[in-house]
Amino acid sequence: xxxxxLFMLSLVVxxxxxxxxxxxxxxxxxETNDNSQNDKAIVPKYNISDEYYRPLEEYxxxxxxxxxxNQIGNRLDIKEMEEGLRRxxxxxxxxxxxFFQEGQYITEDMLYDWLDRSNNKNGNGGTENGLNPSLQDxxxxxxxxxxxKYLSHILEQDYLKASKDGEVQLKGMSIGIAMKSQYxxxxxxxxxxxxxxxxxxxxxxxxxxxxxxVVDRIREDEAIxxxxxxxxxxxxxxxxxxxxxxxxxxxxxxADKVKIGEWDRIDEDYILFPSKEAEDEYxxxxxxxxxxxxxxxxxxxxYIGVVGKGFYIEDDLxxxxxxxxxxxxxxxxxIGLTQYVYSIILENFPNYFDLEVNIESHNGQxxxxxxxxxxxxxxxxxxxx
Numbered sequence: 001x002x003x004x005x006l007f008m009l010s011l012v013v014x015x016x017x018x019x020x021x022x023x024x025x026x027x028x029x030x031e032t033n034d035n036s037q038n039d040k041a042i043v044p045k046y047n048i049s050d051e052y053y054r055p056l057e058e059y060x061x062x063x064x065x066x067x068x069x070n071q072i073g074n075r076l077d078i079k080e081m082e083e084g085l086r087r088x089x090x091x092x093x094x095x096x097x098x099f100f101q102e103g104q105y106i107t108e109d110m111l112y113d114w115l116d117r118s119n120n121k122n123g124n125g126g127t128e129n130g131l132n133p134s135l136q137d138x139x140x141x142x143x144x145x146x147x148x149k150y151l152s153h154i155l156e157q158d159y160l161k162a163s164k165d166g167e168v169q170l171k172g173m174s175i176g177i178a179m180k181s182q183y184x185x186x187x188x189x190x191x192x193x194x195x196x197x198x199x200x201x202x203x204x205x206x207x208x209x210x211x212x213x214v215v216d217r218i219r220e221d222e223a224i225x226x227x228x229x230x231x232x233x234x235x236x237x238x239x240x241x242x243x244x245x246x247x248x249x250x251x252x253x254x255a256d257k258v259k260i261g262e263w264d265r266i267d268e269d270y271i272l273f274p275s276k277e278a279e280d281e282y283x284x285x286x287x288x289x290x291x292x293x294x295x296x297x298x299x300x301x302x303y304i305g306v307v308g309k310g311f312y313i314e315d316d317l318x319x320x321x322x323x324x325x326x327x328x329x330x331x332x333x334x335i336g337l338t339q340y341v342y343s344i345i346l347e348n349f350p351n352y353f354d355l356e357v358n359i360e361s362h363n364g365q366x367x368x369x370x371x372x373x374x375x376x377x378x379x380x381x382x383x384x385x
Contacts, residue, residue, distance in 0.1 A: 062104070063104055063105065065102075066108075074237060074240070076243065088247060093171075098160060103157055105223065105224050106154065111154060113130070133149075144187065148185070172229075173228070175215075175229060175232070176247075178234045200235065208249070211231045234246070242309075267314045273285065273308030282310065289308050292322070293305070293306040296341065302328075317352075324360070325361070327362075337367075342369055354371070356368070366384075
């Protein structure tokens with residue numbers, strides 16, 4: 001405790017925002033036109049980091065904007081599907097060479113058509129292009145369980161390059177295929193919902209088959225240039241889950257190819273702390289989080305709980321996000337708790353992963369402690385100072 005007290009006495013809380021490090025980029029164009037394949041574009045002169053894709057200065061919303069919120073019920077899945085697809089796209093389209101743009105080719109009408117059930121059977125109300133299994137009208141629980149709607153969403157992201165005269169052209173495309181891990185259905189309107197779990201093997205088999213159909217349709221569309229297509233399959237979490245799902249497989253189809261070849265397995269996962277899964281699979285981090293929870297409970301009388309979310313790649317922790325909800329009783333308590341948690345991080349938390357701690361109350365976020373991997377000391381910001 002003496003050591004902790006010394007940390008608290010010596011700590012200077014940083015109360016100004018952390019400004020990002022911008023890197024200068026070349027401006028390659030000054031005009032825009034309506035041709036999405038061959039545009040003049042203004043490219044931002046600065047970039048936050050080489051790890052991020054540069055957007056074009058003229059923002060173009062996706063042609064299927066908003067569909068994802070109607071198709072995927074968990075906001076955590078929505079965020080991870082979008083951010084995860086960009087993350088995996090880096091292997092195919094280097095951020096140093098490509099600009100990012102939201103999907104400009106798969107429209108809202110096309111997408112809803114593809115996400116529907118197939119109408120291969122008479123009277124089922126599906127669509128000719130529907131990718132989900134067909135189902136006859138009046139089907140009972142058994143038929144519904146045997147023919148779930150596997151596919152939730154198809155996400156398009158476009159990657160462009162700029163020529164010397166300022167023209168930007170589509171040079172790559174990424175497609176995310178969102179698949180359910182649990183199918184929710186009703187046998188009749190007003191009836192209670194029923195649930196059918198979908199195994200990872202079954203989901204993957206169906207996802208790979210649907211992915212090939214999507215690539216076929218992209219290649220058949222004359223409005224879309226023949227560019228490399230990175231395809232990734234995303235497995236959603238169950239409804240109401242506190243952590244998102246994750247991508248499970250990906251592949252890249254070359255510009256002159258149509259058929260998908262081998263798929264690469266993706267081994268990544270989000271783990272909730274505290275949970276039985278965390279204790280069973282990652283006991284070291286689970287113990288670290290339990291100790292933090294116990295220390296905070298002893299120190300802070302208005303403590304509510306500690307919740308953590310760990311992101312793992314091939315069983316190695318990459319990022320740990322911690323939320324500490326409190327009952328706000330004054331700024332002095334917030335400062336004291338922030339200092340105390342800061343000292344615990346310095347003493348007990350290793351620095352081989354990115355770490356973020358958010359202290360929150362019913363008023364909103366009260367403090368932030370963050371540290372990137374390999375850094376020695378965290379950045380601290382107390383809001384309202």
